Amino acid sequence: MKLPSLNAKPTHPTGYRGRFFTLCLTLACWAVAGASWAGDAAAGKSLYPVCTACHGAAGEGNQGMNAPKLAGQENWYLIAQMKLFQNNARGTASGDMQGMQMAAMAKGPQLATDEALANLAAYIATFPDEPSPTTVNGDVAKGQTLYAVCAACHGDKAQGIEAMGGPRLAGQNDWYLVSQIKKYKAGQRGYHASDVRGQQMRPMVATLADDQAINDVVAYINSLQ
Numbered sequence: 746m747k748l749p750s751l752n753a754k755p756t757h758p759t760g761y762r763g764r765f766f767t768l769c770l771t772l773a774c775w776a777v778a779g780a781s782w783a784g785d786a787a788a789g790k791s792l793y794p795v796c797t798a799c800h801g802a803a804g805e806g807n808q809g810m811n812a813p814k815l816a817g818q819e820n821w822y823l824i825a826q827m828k829l830f831q832n833n834a835r836g837t838a839s840g841d842m843q844g845m846q847m848a849a850m851a852k853g854p855q856l857a858t859d860e861a862l863a864n865l866a867a868y869i870a871t872f873p874d875e876p877s878p879t880t881v882n883g884d885v886a887k888g889q890t891l892y893a894v895c896a897a898c899h900g901d902k903a904q905g906i907e908a909m910g911g912p913r914l915a916g917q918n919d920w921y922l923v924s925q926i927k928k929y930k931a932g933q934r935g936y937h938a939s940d941v942r943g944q945q946m947r948p949m950v951a952t953l954a955d956d957q958a959i960n961d962v963v964a965y966i967n968s969l970q
């Protein structure tokens with residue numbers, strides 16, 4: 746009567762009869778658990794207008810404001826970043842003007858609960874995921890070689906791997922990826938003791954020797970969307 750892969754879910758119910766019935770119950774339970782974890786998009790909509798000025802009405806990103814695309818990014822990562830900003834683990838490094846701007850936004854009182862962040866992320870998940878324009882010129886073939894080490898945490902299609910904490914990179918604004926890699930290099934990201942994931946990412950940028958290598962790997966990532 747065991748369905749091992751399904752039983753791995755913590756929300757799995759106990760005390761039922763029949764394999765088919767079990768499967769139905771499990772799926773129903775998933776749907777409920779998924780909905781509460783994913784948040785309420787309708788409730789999140791009222792939290793988003795303040796983000797529009799920098800990230801765009803549909804989270805498409807705005808280079809003029811240095812604000813990245815949010816559409817298409819996974820909600821576990823969006824929520825984790827909001828919390829880093831709220832907890833002074835991102836956006837507090839000297840010289841990180843963009844991070845400071847964003848930290849001020851994340852600390853809005855209406856975003857202070859896990860529920861609010863989940864709702865906001867659920868609303869962002871309703872945005873269409875449009876391809877990002879190419880703004881960075883690099884050698885895609887050289888970038889592919891450089892990307893090999895990144896795939897372990899970000900996925901071979903740069904689709905992100907939640908279990909590794911590695912966000913989706915494909916489809917993100919290429920100029921933003923460049924700026925973030927430079928922030929890890931400069932110690933403006935992944936610097937805080939509580940930012941365990943950022944600290945895992947930070948040493949990885951050592952494999953990118955110079956600006957050209959950064960452009961190359963980002964050009965390759967941009968080709969994957």
Ligand code: HEC
Binds near residue numbers: 813826846850
């Ligand atoms: C004043 C402009 C501004 C506003 C308003 C703003 N942001 Fe941002 N946001 C930024 C900038 C700039 C960055 C990039 C920070 C950096 O370079 O590290 C950013 C980064 C982020 C990130 C990190 C993305 C990533 O891939 O790492 C998230 C998530 C985010 N913003 C969500 C939001 C949400 C949700 C709102 C509304 C509640 C919001 N922002 C409002 C400017 C803004």
Ligand code: HEC
Binds near residue numbers: 895896922
């Ligand atoms: C050991 C796992 C690991 C490897 C290998 C790795 N990363 Fe990451 N990367 C992460 C994690 C975890 C994060 C999220 C950190 C955080 O939460 O701030 C991240 C974040 C990023 C970000 C920021 C994305 C955003 O939206 O703000 C970029 C860009 C990035 N990685 C690029 C790379 C590139 C390029 C490589 C290969 C040279 C690479 N990473 C290799 C784990 C890794």
